[in-house]
């Protein structure tokens with residue numbers, strides 16, 4: 023086996039995907055296992071957006087052994103307890119998709135089933151009133167979970183907002199300290215083996231060749247190896263997710279709050295993100311070019327900032343979908359090179375992380391077993407499709423018909439996999455999580471209810487609890503959550519105490 027081991031790995035691209043891969047390989051494989059070189063071009067630069075994450079990033083951070091305060095400090099980061107959706111289900115309506123659970127399961131039944139019973143009985147409380155992260159977010163509070171037994175304070179789930187360029191730099195320092203070699207330069211040629219088309223080397227403008235046995239394509243939208251060289255093909259999902267452009271601009275902190283959550287506000291032809299960092303707020307308008315011009319989109323964005331713009335608005339174009347095969351021959355694509363799903367639920371960085379984890383599970387020898395490659399491609403395709411359905415849900419499940427985009431989205435046909443989720447939910451509010459799908463029942467429930475889909479009834483099993491007992495337990499839980507939120511410091515105070523940038 024030793025002779026067959028991969029000894030030269032080349033990572034093409036030094037954006038979030040490239041440096042996340044380099045850091046993970048440096049930690050798990052290390053320079054004694056293989057020589058790891060990352061090639062990046064300052065002239066081309068990185069996409070530089072992608073600043074909101076989901077709680078799974080904590081698994082990646084723990085794997086690297088990061089000091090979380092350092093990480094937040096060095097990336098001008100902030101904390102994230104969920105996403106606030108404004109004007110999505112209908113205008114002048116807001117809901118919250120929190121991280122972490124609603125309430126607690128009682129007698130082995132999901133909490134949301136009990137909540138539905140209460141709601142059908144006329145109780146006005148929202149399901150998010152039983153989520154500590156949601157209540158804390160509404161008061162701009164944050165703290166990490168503590169060891170407090172059964173208290174909701176033990177189960178605070180959170181993620182981060184960070185500056186994408188600082189994040190790449192942070193991971194670069196980490197990787198280089200662990201033996202990753204960085205090569206600056208623009209790749210202008212790719213050389214393939216004549217017998218089987220495997221990539222042999224990439225050549226820089228300077229003429230320098232970098233040879234490898236395994237290539238990780240993190241070259242961004244262009245897919246330098248996976249598409250331009252190996253022609254993997256692309257599955258286009260624009261008919262379900264018609265947004266194909268974005269315009270992004272940072273602004274200064276103004277009068278708005280330093281929220282421990284991302285805000286997503288539906289607009290006439292798409293939606294606007296607001297991501298608060300320590301030194302600035304990241305903003306962008308994701309839109310469909312069928313329904314609004316670039317100039318109008320930029321003007322709308324600039325008119326809806328908290329504070330003074332800190333740069334000119336930057337346009338971005340994309341095609342929503344995925345590479346038909348993320349792994350072809352000796353090339354594995356990660357990040358934007360593998361596909362694109364709009365950042366409505368901040369999933370792209372997670373998809374990089376999960377691609378790295380799956381690749382490490384199926385790490386090849388120089389034999390590149392076709393069955394392993396097929397398995398990898400199957401798992402990546404399934405995960406992309408599951409996330410896609412969750413994002414479509416936000417567009418499709420709306421009462422809005424006030425602009426052509428919303429009219430199109432509410433009446434479009436959706437994938438059969440999503441239709442099945444609707445069918446099961448509509449009767450008794452049940453949700454099933456297939457094959458470890460990324461979003462769990464709390465997420466689906468939060469968005470389905472938040473967007474106005476109320477099941478006709480509730481799980482009959484919850485009637486095993488008598489109504490007085492249920493009411494008492496719900497009241498108690500509600501007050502416990504309120505008390506826990508009261509104990510949490512403000513988000514800004516927490517950062518000032520622990521991880522303020524210098």
Ligand code: FAD
Nearest residue numbers: 035036037038039069072074209241242357358365370371
């Ligand atoms: P890039 O950052 O584009 O990096 C590509 C690298 O390849 C660069 O280093 C470049 O120099 C190099 N390269 C390319 N060609 C060559 C060449 N010929 N020679 C040498 N080097 C080359 N994700 C989230 O999880 N959360 C979000 O909130 C979020 N928001 C987003 C908003 C928008 C509008 C967009 C478009 C994306 C967003 N994403 C988000 C996705 C996220 O930005 C990306 O997943 C992430 O930044 C990874 O990018 P990347 O590393 O694949 O590509």
